[in-house]
Amino acid sequence: MSDPRTRRLAERVAAQRVNPLTAALRSAWPFAIAIAIAFILQIAIAPAISDFKAKILLDIGIAIVLAGSLNIVNGFAGQFSIGHAGFMMVGGYASAIVTYYGSLKLLGAPAIADVPVLGGFLGSGDLLFLGACLIGGVMAAAAGLVVGLPSLRLRGDYLAIVTLGFGEILKVLIQQTPPVPSSADAMTAGPLTMVTHLGGSLSFTGQPTYVSPTPWVVNADGDQTGHAGIFFAYLVVGILLIFVYRLKSSHKGRMLLAVRENEIAAEAMGVDTSRAKVTAFVLAAFFAGIGGALFAHEVGAQLDTKSLGFQKSIDLVIMVVLGGMGSITGVVFSAALLTILPELLRSLGVDSYRMPLYALTLIVVMIVRPQGLFGIKELWDLGPWKRHVTPLWNKLTKGKQA
C-alpha cells in the first residue's frame, strides 16, 4: 500500500514512542493536585469559615460525587435513570454496617457518633471508614449490574420506570427490617443479623460520624479532635472527576456517548451497546455507593429510606439536567448551585418554594435550553472561556517556556 494514511491501528500503536516516565508523571499529577486541594480545604479553609459554611462545603462535595456519578449513566450513556438514590441507599447501608460493627468488634470502641476518630488521621478508624466506602461502592455496583440488565431491553420512559421501581422495591425491603441492635447486643450479633437489622422505616443508628465539618485539630499532646470529613469528601470528588474526565475523553467514554447519540449506528460500528449500557450503570452505581457511604457517615444525616427516596433521585436528576447532560464541569457547577440555593431560600424565609422553583426550572430549561446550561461541552469549550481565559492561559504557559 502506497498511501501511508491508510495504515491500521495496530501498526500505528506499534510505531508510537511513549516515554514511560513522562506518562507516569502525566498520569499522576492530577491525583497529587486533588489530594492537595482536599488537604487545603480541610486544614486551611474549613477552620477559617463557620461550621455552617463548612457543612455546605461538605454537602457540595457529596452532591458533586452523586450528580457526577449519575452523569455517567444519564449524561454519557443517555440511559435515563430516576432511581439513583437507590444506589446511595445500598452504599450507605453497606458502609454503615461495616463501620458500626467494625468499630465495635474490630477496633473495640464504643461506636458513639461524637467520640474522636480512632487512631487519629488515617489511623485505624479512618482506614475502616475508607474500606467501608469501598465496600459500599462495590455493593452498589453489584446493584447497578442488576438494574443495568433491564436497560438492555428497555429505553426511555420504560427504563426510567424500572429504575424508579428498583428504588421503591429496595425501600420496601429495608422497611421490613428490625431495628439495629444496641452496641451491647451488637457485640454478639451474627453476620445475618448484621445485614438484616437495618432499622426498618426508622433510620440506621450507631454508625460513627466521619464526615463532619468540625475541624480536625491535633493538639500539643497529639490528641485529635474533630474529623477529616472535608478531606475525605473532596478526595472522592477528585478521584471521581479525574475518572469521569478521563472516561469522557477516551475510547471507552466515546462508546457510551455513541450509545446515547445513536444506538443503531453505535452497534453497527462494533460498539457492544449492551455491554456499554451495563458498564455505565455499574460505574455510576459504584460512585453513587461511595457517595452514599459519605452521606451515611455525615453528621446529622438520617440514614433512612425517606431521605434516600424518590425525592433525592429527582434532586440528582435536576442537577444533571440543569448542568448539561454529559458535561462534567456543568454538573459540578449545578451541583454546587443547587446545594447552596436551598440555604439561600431558607435564609430568605421562602424555603417552602424550593421544590416548586426546582420543578419550574426543570420545565423552563427543557423548553428554552434543552441541552442544559453547558450542553455536552465543558467549561473550556464554551465561547466566553475561549475568548477570555484560553488566550490568557496560552500567554501564561508560553511565558513559562520562554
Place this chain on the structure above:
Amino acid sequence: MTALALEADQLSIAFGGLKAVSALSFAVPERGLHGLIGPNGAGKTTAFNLLTGVYAPDSGAVWLGNGASRTRLDGKKPSAIARCGLARTFQNIRLFGELDVLDNVRTACGVRASSGLLRTFLRTPRYVAEDRAMTERSLDLLDVLGIADRAHEQSKSLPYGDQRRLEIARALATEPKVLLLDEPVAGMNTQEKHEMRALIESLRERFDVAILLIEHDMGLVMEICEHITVLDHGVTIAAGAPSAIQSDPAVIEAYLGAPDDEAEVA
C-alpha cells in the same frame, strides 16, 4: 477463481406474511465492487440489515472471508459482525450528532483498541500510545475523505455531502474487510457525485476492502460495479455484469412496468 470476501447463501426473511427478502444469494470477491439495485421497496436495505445482523434471517447464511478465516456471520449481534470486519453506512444518515467529526471516527477506531477501563483511568503508556494512534488514524481517514479541515465541527452541522463522507470514514475506521454503502450519492449534485464515484473506486485498493453498493443512480452503478444483483419484491430477478443487466427484460419490466401496463396507460 478469486477468493471470496463476502458470501450470502439463500438469505430469506419475512415480516408478518410479507416476504421481504427471499433466497438472496451472491458472492463478492476480495476487493470486488458489487451493486445491489432494484425499485423502491425491493428489499435492498432489508438485505443490508440481514447481512449486518440488524435482523436475523429466517433461513440462509452469511459468510465473511475465505480459507481459515472464513466466519459465519448470521446469528451474531451487529456489533460482533462489525468487529469481524463488515462495516456499513446508512441511507438515512446516522451520525453521532452531538460529537464532533473527529470523535465520530475515533469512536469507530476505538472498537479496535485493547485498553480497558483501568488503563484508561490510569492513562498507562499503552493507553497513551493507543489513544494517540487512534487520533492519528482518524485524522488520516478524514484526510482521505477530504473533510480533515472540518475535524472539530459538530457532525450534525456538516453539509449533507460531508455527512455522507463522514459516514464512510467512520465505517472505514472499524477496519472492515467488506464495506456496505447504502445510497452513498443520494441527494448529491453532479459534481459531488463525480467526486464520490472516484472516491469509492479508490477505496478498494487503498483499504484492501470489498464493496457492496446500494444505489439508485443507475449511471453510477453501471459504470463502477463489476457485478450487479437486481431485487424486486425481495426476489432476485437478475444477476450478472452491468452490460447483461442493462438489456435484461425482467429488469426493464421491474423498473418500467410490464409492457401491457404501458399499453393500458397509453
Place this chain on the structure above:
Amino acid sequence: MGTLVQTLVETIALGSLYALAALGYTLVYGVLRFINFAHSDVFTFGAWVSYALGALFGWVATAAVQAPVVPVFAMPFIMFAAMAICAVLGITIERLAYRPLRTAPRLNVLITAIGVSLLLQNTGQLPWAFGKDGQNVPALISNQASLGSIAGVEIRVVDLVIVVLAGLLMFGLERLVYGTKIGRAMRAVSFDERIASLMGINVDRVISITFGIGSALAAAGGVLLGLRYGNIKEPADSAWVLLGLKAFVAAVVGGIGNVRGAVAGGLLIAAVEQFGATYISSSMQNLFVFVVLILVLLVKPSGLFGTAVREKV
C-alpha cells in the same frame, strides 16, 4: 371465605380506580408517545377539587359541624365540576409545557413531564393551596352504608357506586374512541401524526381533547377514591405519588396505548396488591406491584396487550 370475598371486593373497587387513572396515561401515550408523569397529579388534584368545593359549600365535616347535610345534587355536581376543572388543567399543561416540545427528543419531554408532576405536587403543598395536612372530603355517599353482606362481608354502597360509575365512564370512552368522529381522529393521530394532519385533521385540537378526556377520567377516579376513604392526604404524600404510579404501572402492564389493556391492567395490579397484602404481607404490597411491573416489562416490554414497535433502520 370471608377473607377471599373481602379481598375480591377491594380488588374490584380499587382496580376500577386504577383503571380510570390508567386510561389517561394510555390515551396520552397513544397520541404523543410519551408517559405523562404529571397525570397522577391530575388524579390527586381531582380529589382535592372535591374537597375544595365541599369546603366552599359547607359540605365537609369540621370540628364545629360533625355531619353536615349534603344535598342530593352535590354528588353529580362535584363530580362534573372536578372533571371539568381537571380537563382544563390537563389541556393547559399540554399547551404550556408539552406543545413547545412536540418535535424535541423524547427524553426532554420525559424530563418536562417529571417537572410538571413535581410542580403540581409541591405547589399543592404550599400553605395557600391545599397545605400539608390531611383533609376530610365531603361525605357525598356514606362510606359506611351497606347493601347487604356476602359470606359475612359487608358490600358497601360506595364500592358499588365506584364500580358502576367507572364502568360507565370506560364504556363511554370505548364508544367515543371507536364510534365517533373525534375518536377516529384520535386513532388517526395515534397511527401517524403527520399523515393525520395531511388528511385535514387538526392534530393540536385532537391532542388537547385527548388530554382533556384523560384528565377528566383521572379526576373522576380521584373523587371516587376520596369518597371511599373519607379523607385525603397532602398532595405530595408518598401514598398519592404511589397511587398514581400504580395506575401508571397498570397502563404499562396492560400495554400502554391500549384502552382495554388499561382496564385489565388496573384490575390485575389491584389484584396483585390486594391478594399479596392479604395472603403474604400487608406491608409489602408495593413491592409486589413493582416486581410484577419489572417482570412484565422484561418478558414482554410492550405490555400484555400492547404491540411491539420496531425502530426503522
